């Protein structure tokens with residue numbers, strides 16, 4: 001570790017991994033409720049488990065992004081963090097607020113939670129991914145502002161590299177677009193229209209900047225390739241991302257009451273959205289092939305390359321699959337959407353956070369890389385989780401195609417519930433793939449505790 | 461990438477391109493807001509509908525159902541349920557939950573009053589009359 005204050009990244013990474021485990025346990029519960037409909041009912045209804053699953057995902061990714069920024073910014077700017085104390089305070093506030101929210105979901109009826117937390121003053125709850133009580137949302141804004149203040153001040157007093165500027169832009173964008181979660185007009189069409197300004201403009205906009213910056217940072221470190229080259233790539237990738245992704249929001253404006261010209265704007269621009277993801281893949285492989293050094297952390301290199309491939313598959317290929325309006329007319333809100341959502345989130349954001357953790361954690365623990373034994377286990381975890389996610393996606397895609405066929409394309413359409421009965425085989429297979437994912441996750445956890453000869457003392 | 465294409469060119473294209481397409485997006489948003497009154501059934505938004513939306517949100521119906529194709533995929537689409545089933549069926553349905561059928565997916569009992577049920581139905585009726593460019597493909601949603 002070059003700068004003492006980078007150490008604050010460690011609790012963020014640990015919390016991220018802990019919440020990841022919680023997310024997957026609730027994923028397994030959801031998957032089981034899909035096939036055994038009354039499992040855990042009425043103690044944990046499906047909607048509650050789903051909120052926990054998706055909100056834990058968002059929160060642990062945010063922990064991951066913040067930890068990554070606290071690690072990366074001092075090194076890029078060549079100066080200590082503006083205030084490590086503030087970073088640590090925000091860590092605890094965020095963790096406690098997050099934990100209280102999850103406990104609230106599980107123990108208090110949602111409508112009671114809503115009236116307890118000021119939802120009658122400003123109604124923001126009950127919308128997908130934005131289910132958090134008003135108080136939690138305000139907490140998120142406060143933590144985000146304190147965090148942005150901290151890293152922005154650090155960048156201002158230090159060296160301004162392209163990587164740190166792009167990361168900052170992405171993180172500021174994240175906070176700014178989150179503000180739309182406070183806007184909830186009664187008019188359902190307008191509610192939905194601006195809801196996507198949070199969700200879509202996050203994952204297919206500003207988060208791509210964060211992802212590209214993190215990937216570029218790790219690639220510089222593990223390959224030793226010239227910064228000039230990597231920075232030029234970085235600009236090209238994020239240009240492609242925003243030029244396609246902003247208007248690409250239109251692929252959510254086909255059937256929610258918005259004007260029909262969005263079918264053209266949305267289809268055309270979002271069809272181009274795979275390009276930046278493809279560029280990231282090419283970028284990662286290109287840099288690793290041109291490497292000037294053999295970094296001892298092979299696991300981190302594997303995660304970095306995996307991110308490139310899986311993000312392209314999940315976001316690029318599976319996104320393209322259903323993004324053209326004539327296709328989306330049939331697949332909208334089906335298991336195809338779930339298939340894509342899983343692989344895209346995993347391939348892009350889960351994997352890039354793990355890439356960063358994989359690279360930084362050994363250094364935070366005082367070595368350049370973990371022992372060979374620990375790395376081998378981590379690579380097993382990589383393959384188990386990644387292959388399991390491919391299977392989850394394939395089974396959901398099969399379920400989705402059948403669902404669309406029986407319920408929407410057919411001349412004698414089946415009802416939703418009757419259709420679901422026909423898909424049970426695929427849902428069972430998805431659940432087993434989920435178990436495999438969980439085993440991979442346990443292997444990942446275990447890899448942190450494997451001893452053996454660590455590689456290299458940390459160099460300055 | 462060759463030496464002709466410099467980093468500062470890449471940077472300028474990024475800022476220029478992003479600004480341009482963001483402004484274009486804002487222009488499209490502006491036009492959408494102008495067009496919406498013709499499509500979004502806003503004339504039907506009464507205080508009753510607003511109350512219904514509030515009930516819909518505070519019971520997290522979207523955590524199991526889709527509404528106009530967005531939400532969760534565990535239970536039937538409800539954007540057109542008013543047309544599929546009618547108001548009386550919906551009210552009766554809400555009161556009859558959960559079915560308790562073993563192994564079948566369950567929907568909770570929300571203990572809504574008669575007034576609240578009417579508000580919920582008013583919201584679902586308003587939703588079903590939004591012009592969604594003919595989506596879903598058929599009544600099953």
Ligand code: HEM
Nearest residue numbers: 203251270273315319320322323332333337341344345348
């Ligand atoms: C890493 C980037 C991405 C992530 C994390 C992601 C994630 C998601 C998620 C979670 C949903 C479901 C939203 C909901 O619940 O309603 C969704 C929907 C969708 N995504 Fe993505 N996505 C990404 C990139 C893309 C790309 C690049 C495309 C197009 C090429 C795309 C096309 C779509 C479409 C068309 C839908 C709507 C599905 C429907 O109509 O039900 N996505 N995405």
Ligand code: HEM
Nearest residue numbers: 027028030031337338341342345346350434437532533534
């Ligand atoms: C053990 C593995 C997992 C299982 C069994 C599982 C299961 C599920 C289920 C059943 C749903 C609800 C689908 C619905 O709305 O009807 C869901 C939603 C979701 N899960 Fe998972 N999940 C798993 C892992 C993951 C992972 C690793 C991620 C992140 C990368 C993830 C991200 C999501 C997202 C984003 C949604 C919302 C999807 C959407 O709206 O399209 N899940 N999951």
Ligand SMILES: [Fe+2]
Nearest residue numbers: 200204249251
């Ligand atoms: Fe999108």
